[in-house]
Amino acid sequence: MTRAASTSRAPRLIALSSAALLTLGLAACSSDAPAEESTSAAGFEPIVIEHALGTTTIESKPERVATVQWANHEVPLALGVVPVGMAAANFGDDDGDGLLPWVDEKLEELGAETPVLFDETDGIDFEAVADTNPDVILAAYSGLTQEDYDTLSEIAPVVAFPETAWGTSWRDMIHLNAEAMGMADEGDALVTELEDEITEKAAAYPQLEGTSAMFLTHVDTTDLSQVSFYTSHDTRAMFFEDIGLTTPESIATATASTDLFALTQSAEQADAFSDVDLIVTYGGDELVTALEADPLLSQVPAVANGSIVNLPGTSPLGTAANPTPLSISWILDDYLELLGAAADNAK
The missing domain is CATH 3.40.50.1980 (Nitrogenase molybdenum iron protein domain)
Structure with a gap:
């Protein structure tokens, strides 16, 4: 349009x-x-x-x-x-x-x-x-x-x-x-x-250092045959490295062949995400329940260990995960606390 x-x-x-x-x-x-x-x-x-x-x-x-x-x-x-x-x-x-x-x-x-x-x-x-x-x-x-x-x-x-x-x-x-x-x-x-x-603020969460993280886009819990995720071109994923998290090799490899900020992959290839320690996504408890119940996606280490940060997608908290000049200071304490708790489960 x-x-x-x-x-x-x-x-x-x-x-x-x-x-x-x-x-x-x-x-x-x-x-x-x-x-x-x-x-x-x-x-x-x-x-x-x-x-x-x-x-x-x-x-x-x-x-x-x-x-x-x-x-x-x-x-x-x-x-x-x-x-x-x-x-x-x-x-x-x-x-x-x-x-x-x-x-x-x-x-x-x-x-x-x-x-x-x-x-x-x-x-x-x-x-x-x-x-x-x-x-x-x-x-x-x-x-x-x-x-x-x-x-x-x-x-x-x-x-x-x-x-x-x-x-x-x-x-x-x-x-x-x-x-x-x-x-x-x-x-x-x-x-x-x-x-x-x-x-200064990330230093209070040493458990984030070296933990690999991926950011799933909005997930349809009624159809988990495909999963979409942000590539390393997206600012949400870029911000992970600012706070000590690392990019999984699976995401880096997928990103290398595209200039898109998001990609979709079949759940049948979920084993490609075996190097993902932590997942950030938009959703609620029903999303976590759906991922844990799925026979394929439940094998991803982040899902198996309960290392999931599910942000309320339509709220300021979820919006601020996309870092911007004014939102960084506004969200940083809360975001780091959520990530730190999820990273504790990944260890």
Whole structure:
């Protein structure tokens, strides 16, 4: 549906872009404009960022920052910048206000009103993005198509994912989005701060060190003939290594032949996961019961030993297992406690 939206709205956006450029051009030529305005960005060096969908050049320091798709707005917020528009939360939003709790808390801390929230239920709302009149659009963690990117680029410079759709680590999300804002040094400092926090808190759970873990996607307990799991390209699985867990060889091998962030495998090949000590997944007690009762999946060491962390998938707790700049600090203590208990069973 996103592609269809891209095609139908592109002509209007091009027209909007042209009108905006004409307006800006006339304003720049006005003799009434103060001289200092034309030199306000004199010290700014143009930023050139290469990514999977092209090369983006940002000629002047962005003042109005918009973000699309998941969590990109958390970078400017973490750096004290309130976006003019951002995607509404469509997963894990337990109170229905379009904001995840760590985002709500940050806006309150900054004394800021809620920005324009883009409804991305059916894809990017290009017209809503254009209406916020952004100077830059951040999407370093995203699944933008080339068509999405081209359409958004008619509005403002866009920073897309560096290599793999939905495969940008939280570090690279911060680095790229911060760089696009002209705040690379601040982004580096934020990464260091979060790394130090993770290292300090994970040290209290030595049982995690060297324990192999896989992340199952949402499991259908009525049909366990297939199992789906996140590959090492997915940020949930990447985060395991940040906290001392290791990637099973079975997952690493499966990942090596694809750029997808999730794969599905027949339960008849469950013996391939004989190197999995711990499983994280979304579900409840009924999921654990189903896995333990299944004649094939029950043989996976993590299942046999009861080393399963089953997160409530639609809650903030389950959502935050996908690490983002603001959610890491919000979830880390609870997440480590759950993982530590499961790792105890694996030993």
